[in-house]
Amino acid sequence: MLERFWFGMNVFFKELVASWKAKELLWGFVLAIMVVSLYNSRKVDAENLALGPQNTSAIELWDGKPFTGYSPPTIKQLVGELSRTSSAGEQNSYWLWLGNSQLHTINQKKDGDHLAPYWLREELACADCAMPIGVSLPNANLQEHLLLDRYIGQHLTVKGVIVPLVFDDLREEGIREELTGFVDAQLEADLNKFPAGRTIVQNVKQLAQKGAAVSMNAGSGADDDFQKRLERALEKGMGQYFPLWDQRSNLKAIFAIDLYYARNWLLNIKPTTVRKIIEPRYAHNMEALRGLLMSAQLDQREMLVYIAPIRQDLPLPYDIKRYAEWKHEVEALARRYEARFLNLEKLVPPGYWGSYHNDDVDFMHFQDAGHRLLAKEILKEISG
Numbered sequence: 001m002l003e004r005f006w007f008g009m010n011v012f013f014k015e016l017v018a019s020w021k022a023k024e025l026l027w028g029f030v031l032a033i034m035v036v037s038l039y040n041s042r043k044v045d046a047e048n049l050a051l052g053p054q055n056t057s058a059i060e061l062w063d064g065k066p067f068t069g070y071s072p073p074t075i076k077q078l079v080g081e082l083s084r085t086s087s088a089g090e091q092n093s094y095w096l097w098l099g100n101s102q103l104h105t106i107n108q109k110k111d112g113d114h115l116a117p118y119w120l121r122e123e124l125a126c127a128d129c130a131m132p133i134g135v136s137l138p139n140a141n142l143q144e145h146l147l148l149d150r151y152i153g154q155h156l157t158v159k160g161v162i163v164p165l166v167f168d169d170l171r172e173e174g175i176r177e178e179l180t181g182f183v184d185a186q187l188e189a190d191l192n193k194f195p196a197g198r199t200i201v202q203n204v205k206q207l208a209q210k211g212a213a214v215s216m217n218a219g220s221g222a223d224d225d226f227q228k229r230l231e232r233a234l235e236k237g238m239g240q241y242f243p244l245w246d247q248r249s250n251l252k253a254i255f256a257i258d259l260y261y262a263r264n265w266l267l268n269i270k271p272t273t274v275r276k277i278i279e280p281r282y283a284h285n286m287e288a289l290r291g292l293l294m295s296a297q298l299d300q301r302e303m304l305v306y307i308a309p310i311r312q313d314l315p316l317p318y319d320i321k322r323y324a325e326w327k328h329e330v331e332a333l334a335r336r337y338e339a340r341f342l343n344l345e346k347l348v349p350p351g352y353w354g355s356y357h358n359d360d361v362d363f364m365h366f367q368d369a370g371h372r373l374l375a376k377e378i379l380k381e382i383s384g
Contacts, residue, residue, distance in 0.1 A: 054107055054108055054354050054355050054362065054365075055101075055105045055106070055107050055109075055354075055362070055365045056105065056106050056109040057070055057101070057104050057105050058104060058105075058106060058109070058114075058115055059074060059104075060114060060115055060117060060118040060121075060134065062118075062121060065081065066078055066081070067082075067117065067121065067131065067132070067133050067134070068103075068104060068115060068117050068118075068133065068134035068135070068136075069134070069135055069136075070101070070103075070104035070134075070136050070137065070138070071137065071178075072137075072176075072178035072179055072181070072182070073178075075135050075137075075148070076181075076182070078133065078135070079151070079152055079155050079156065080155075082094070082133070082155075082156055083155045083156060092130075092131055092156075092157070093130045093131070093157045093158070093159040094130055094131050094132070094133050094156050094157065094158050094159060095120075095130045095131070095132040095133070095158075095159060095160050095161075095162060095382060096133060096135060096149065096152055096153075096156075096158050096160070096161045096162065097116075097117055097120075097132055097133065097134045097135065097161075097162040097378075098135055098136065098140070098145045098148060098149065098161065098162065098163050098164070099134065099135070099136035099140065099164050100136055100137065100138065100139055100140040100164070100166055100169055100364075101136065101137075101138045101139070101364065101365065102136075102164065102166070102308055102309075102364050102365060102366075103115065103116065103117070103134055103136040103164065104134065104136045105364075105365045106365075106367065106368055106371065107352075107353065107354040107362065107365045107366050107367045107370075108354050108367050109367075109368070110368070112368075113367070113368035113371075114368065114371065115134060115371050116134075116371040116372075116374040116375040116378070117132045117133070117134035117375075118371075118375075119371060119372050119375035119376075120132045120375040120378055120379055122375075123375070123379050123383070124379070124382075124383065129383075130159040130160065130382075132162075133156075135148055135152065137176070139169060139172050140169065140172070141169050141170070141172035141173065141174075141281075141285050141288070142163075142165075142169070142170075142285040142286070142288035142289050142292065143173075143174065143175060143196060143199070143200055143203075143284060143285060143288040144175055144176065144179060145163060145288065145292060146191075146194070146196055146197060146200065146288045146291045146292050146295070147175060147179060147182065147183070147187075147191065147197075147200055148179075148182075149161060149292055149295055150187060150190050150191055150197070150295065151182045151183075151187055153295070153299060153301075154186065154187060154190065158299070158301055159301060159302060160296075160301050160302030160303065160304065160382060161292070161295075161296055161301060161302070161303050161304070162304045162305075162306070162378060162382070163289075163292060163303070163304070163305045163306075164305075164306055164307075164308040165289070165305055165306065165307050165308060165330055166308045166310075166364075167318055167323050167326060168275055168317070168318070168364075169285070170277070170278075170281060170282045170285045170286070170326075171275060171277070171278050171281055171282075172281065172285070173278075173280075173281040173284060173285075174203050175200055175203045175204055175207070177207050179204075180204045180207050180208060183200075183201070183204045188201050188204075193298070194290075194291035194294060194295065195287055195290075195291065196284070196287040196288040196290065196291035197291055199284065199287070200288075273317055274317055274318060274319060275317055275318060275319075276319065277319065277322055286329070289305075289330070289333065290333065290337075293305075293333060293334070293336075293337035293339055294337065296337070296339060297337055297338070302340075302382070303334075303337070303338075303339035303340065304339065304340045304341075304342070304378070304381050304382065305330065305334050305339055305340070305341055305342075306341070306342035306343070306344050306377075306378075307327060307330070307342070307343045307344055307345045308344065308345070309344050309345060309346075309347045309348040309366065309370065309374065310345050310363055310364070311348075311350065311353045311361065311362070311363045311364075312345070312346050312350065313350035313353075314361060314363075316363075317363060327343065331343075340381055342377065342381065344374065344377055347370075347373055347374060347377060348366045348370040348373060348374070352366045352367045352369045352370040352373075353365075353366050353367070353370070354366075354367065
């Protein structure tokens with residue numbers, strides 16, 4: 001009798017604890033969904049995480065057709081459209097203006113504001129002028145510029161190339177994964193003509209092997225097809241009943257931004273903090289610059305390189321000695337390969353710059369007036 005009593009009490013308490021834990025888990029799940037939903041209320045542009053609310057990325061149109069692009073998909077679409085136009089009988093030649101986010105971003109954008117390539121085209125809009133096209137990527141490095149230069153040269157008639165040089169971008173390395181789809185057998189053979197191009201091809205192959213390994217781990221053959229169909233069905237179902245599932249990319253972008261600012265806060269990194277040179281990356285990017293200059297000579301294209309504008313009313317976030325040495329090195333390289341060189345670092349006055357996050361000053365992105373000034377300087381060099 002006593003044993004049955006204790007057995008019953010044991011079962012009762014186990015069910016009570018299980019019920020309490022179930023409620024605790026349920027309320028925890030509900031609370032987590034509420035917190036994540038609130039966190040996800042911010043919408044961000046993953047392509048331009050670090051630009052902040054003061055800066056706006058733009059694609060310029062002419063007669064309703066784009067002539068700039070600032071991401072791998074928009075660049076590929078732009079080149080494809082221009083290539084089809086040429087095939088249809090409109091034989092245009094182009095000034096390829098490469099760049100980082102400075103080329104596709106306007107600080108404190110207002111109606112009627114435009115990017116430098118637009119203001120340049122406004123002046124060059126004539127039948128016998130080469131049309132400028134702006135091709136840029138956030139934090140683009142010179143290795144990526146070389147890949148895009150050779151890719152676009154295979155599809156369009158490029159009269160000349162304009163390359164802005166940003167000291168900070170020499171800290172960037174390699175090729176972003178989204179550009180690997182640009183490299184086919186023809187472009188690979190073309191890149192292999194240049195020492196920096198061979199490094200790019202190696203990077204692309206490493207990224208491709210990494211992607212192939214992921215694909216192999218997912219399965220193969222009929223099992224793989226079944227798995228993909230099942231995954232698509234689950235993705236669709238989850239997205240239909242749980243909106244947060246469909247918005248994972250936004251959550252990931254928000255988390256990346258918060259992590260970036262948390263790191264800066266913890267390490268006391270500010271826009272004015274001096275960035276140190278990363279020597280191997282510096283060497284790779286300078287080799288890519290030589291590749292760009294050699295590319296122009298090989299194809300008998302005009303080449304203009306310029307030191308990009310940078311804010312001057314505050315101490316520069318650079319090692320000033322190394323920065324000065326680099327400018328001299330770039331100018332000497334330009335002379336060696338018979339390219340035109342401009343130093344436009346002081347072109348844009350202090351009043352045309354702004355901030356990108358709270359009170360953080362922006363050393364890279366300026367307002368419409370700065371884009372107009374930049375276009376005028378470039379016009380002087382390429383219209384002669």
